[in-house]
Amino acid sequence: MAETRTVSGYTIVTKTTPTFYFIGVTTGKSSIMKVFPLWMRELGRPEIVIEGVDLKIHDEPQAYRQAVAQIKYDPLSLGALVTTHKIDLFQAARDMFDYADPYAQICGEVSCISKRNGQLEGHAKDPxxxxxxxxxxxxxxxxxxxxxxxxxxxxxxxxxxxxxxxxxxxxxxxxxxxxxxxxxxxxxxxxxxxxxxxxxxxxxxxxxxxxxxxxxxxxxxxxxxxxxxxxxxxxxxxxxxxxxxxxxxxxxxxxxxxxxxxxxxxxxxxxxxxxxxxxxxxxxGWLYFLHGWTQVVAQVLHIDLDDALFQRLAAAAESVRK
Ligand SMILES: NC(=O)c1ccc[n+]([C@@H]2O[C@H](COP(=O)([O-])OP(=O)(O)OC[C@H]3O[C@@H](n4cnc5c(N)ncnc54)[C@H](OP(=O)(O)O)[C@@H]3O)[C@@H](O)[C@H]2O)c1
Structure with missing residues (x-):
């Protein structure tokens, strides 16, 4: 049974392995569940796991705040890619972020949640x-x-x-x-x-x-x-x-x-x-999928994503596409 603690009214699971979240609707069906472990091996970080967080479309604000709080307060919760809920999540939890990039502010949404020096950051990576x-x-x-x-x-x-x-x-x-x-x-x-x-x-x-x-x-x-x-x-x-x-x-x-x-x-x-x-x-949309995910993974793991690395990750994902 995972250990939990309460922080500011949120139930926070104490992760024992570094965890990257995928916040969506039916996350288990996405190809990323198969691609992600291949990428972590390619990046020399096989210990990082991906965990889906399925929320309802236009879910309660508290559900979005709970998902953000898990990342904010648990040291081994590294960050997340957000689909579908990009606008709703940002609206519900804007005050929990220490930084929102200019695209997040123009578009009013976040697709990437990451941490840097203890600060919670939100980026809109779609543009x-x-x-x-x-x-x-x-x-x-x-x-x-x-x-x-x-x-x-x-x-x-x-x-x-x-x-x-x-x-x-x-x-x-x-x-x-x-x-x-x-x-x-x-x-x-x-x-x-x-x-x-x-x-x-x-x-x-x-x-x-x-x-x-x-x-x-x-x-x-x-x-x-x-x-x-x-x-x-x-x-x-x-x-x-x-x-x-x-x-x-x-x-x-x-x-x-x-x-x-x-x-x-x-x-x-x-x-x-x-x-x-x-x-x-x-x-x-395969290339779009690859760019979408590699940009967020790079932001969350603080990796410099150059073209050579993108090509390596694209090649690693190819077996899943087939
Ligand atoms: N390959 C990738 O990695 C990738 C990346 C991003 C998006 N996508 C895909 O691209 C699609 C769009 O993504 P999104 O985030 O932009 O979704 P979204 O925010 O849900 O936007 C879809 C839009 O299409 C409109 N629409 C639906 N049926 C229509 C029709 N018959 N004629 C005209 N407009 C219609 C909807 O109108 P209403 O305002 O009436 O709802 C809505 O505004 C999704 O299927 C998503 O999976 C793929």
Missing amino acids: ITAGLSLDAIIGKDYFGRTGGHVLCFGAGGSAVATLLHLINKPDAADRPRRFIVVNRSQGRLDSMKAMVEQLKTDIEVEYICNQDPVRNDAIMATLPPYSIVINATGMGKDIPGSPITDAGLFPLNGIAWEFNYRGELDFMHQALAQVESRNIRVED
């Missing part, structure tokens, strides 16, 4: 990880070279992160002229708009509230060649279907980027069917 993935897919000056636009289905955390990354690009050739975002409900579009208005950008952002796939096909048909079409809705994994119909035509020479790498992936299959006819490049 960095979505950005690293996009940069790896399109390379330098993509928009200057091609004149492509971006169409993003979904205006959730990952879509906001992608737009923020593009807005922050100092070189005009790395910014699209137009970024169209389509979301099922108006609320997310309003929050995205409020964020964009705080920042100075020459990207024309168009906000469309829609969930009719036929209309989405029509929106996609307005894109110039080489445009990037993103599925950030979770459709094809979290919920069935695709934001477009089978008849929707991807932009000629364009890129279709599905943010997920497991599930039915209907959108990705629709794009794969047009690889030859429309010269479409199709990307899934």
